[in-house]
Amino acid sequence: MRPFRQTCALTSFPGALRCQCRALCYIAWSKPAGQDTGLKVFNSLTKRKEPLILAKEGAASWYSCGPTVYDHAHLGHACSYVRFDILQRILSRVFGINVTHIMVITDIDDKIIQRSQKDNISATALAKIYEEEFKNDMSALKVLPPTLYMRVTENIPQIIAFIKGIINNGHAYATHEGHVYFDIRSIGNRYGKFTGMSVAGGKRDIRDFALWKASKPLEPYWESPWGRGRPGWHIECSTIASSVFGDQLDIHSGGIDLAFPHHENEIAQCEAYHKCDQWGNYFLHSGHLHLRGSTEKMSKSLKNYITIKDFLQSYSADEFRMFCLLSRYQSAVDYSDTSMAIARSLLQSISAFIHDAESYMKGQLLCQAVDEVALWQRLADTKASVQKALADDFDTPRAIDAVMSLIHHGNCQLQVISKANGSSRSAAPFGAIVSYIRDFLDVLGIDLLHSVDSPGLLENVVEELVRFRSEVRSIALAPQEVTPSNTKDGTPPGQPRRDRVPLLRACDALRKNLEPFGVHIKVSALFMASLWTVGGNPRRHENMQTSHRLSGD
């Protein structure tokens, strides 16, 4: 084993994952053999961007620490899971890499035991409830499920065998009390020194951490060679990752708070068990989510959290995803209503552009002649910029920026005119741009066509309402026919009848009253259609009986 991984000689930090030296720890990392994907990723093991090299061509093994299921998941968790979901979608959809993603569900743990005793239900039942809730939350956030979820309680024999292996290799020991500890000194006496801690519970060294914990009375337990007990937290990840991927892992991910000691200890255990120098090649860590104005991360212990369910009452999954895309995955991010408003308005701008481009393509929106060469060039440049940004440690803010600038350019080219001027329509480049933007968003998990935030039933009801309003308006707008019977109300021929003006007012009022609910109805002479949108997402075109442009519309 490589002893100097455990402490940086320059900073004396315990463990490469915690060290900031950017120099000596780098030497401790060996560039893996395999396929260079062309991507660069920020590797926490070296604190710098490294070329992403995968052991098997076109495939990545990816392990992530999942939830400890004892309570509701909050927005801080959501941010980490959505960010890594985005990274995996990019790897598979943009770079053609099949990701085998294993996520562990920690369904036995001190927190679960404490909560179950407090709530007077079994630890198993409590864990089942919150595991189900976690999966529902992830699905509501459109986070793709991992290839496999694996529960700790279904892997106890494997964990016991793994611990035995580490003991046999001389890197762990059992105590009289029935605990098993990792023997830090056995891997070189260079693991960081924690001061002010006393050696307790039969430990040889204060830095030794538990692989197996003897159970106290009334606690759940499993039989083991060391007596009744349960696994420590770190060992479950090492065992389960190894049970699927063996002694070699391409990518390990998690929140930055897991880097030390959890990931550091996972590394120590795996390298002690497999007797290898480098078990995990890349550790990717996501930054914390802060409430704006707070320097603390969102966490249960600080009681400053928003649950995912509460959040989704106010915002959609797509809006949260856009919020996540606007920062680098490894940076800390400020959450506030303002940052959510920015994400929402970007999605609205994209929808509005797609809608306008489609109307133009259909001939419903008349525009000046378009510079097709410039448009095709812009599209090609954008594709190249997006590809480059995503290959550079998944730089999603830069990719979004490139797409927004394409949209800006497209909007500038759509110069609306009121009368056809005989110039031909350039439908093809706009079609290509719309299709590219849709694909781009789809890759990232945003679907503008089938937004889940508007249930189908509501959509149909609104559509009916809009259709009814259009019909009433068109009846009210029907021009006065010149006959002896209807001239007596004084309406000039060709104008709407005066007695029908209240109907038009009612139609205007309905349009205004629907706006606070995010339903925007537009009617225009040029569109010859009534269009309504929810949250900026175009929903329907509806042919109208009339082409009059009216006040207020």
Ligand SMILES: [Zn+2]
């Ligand atoms: Zn873990």
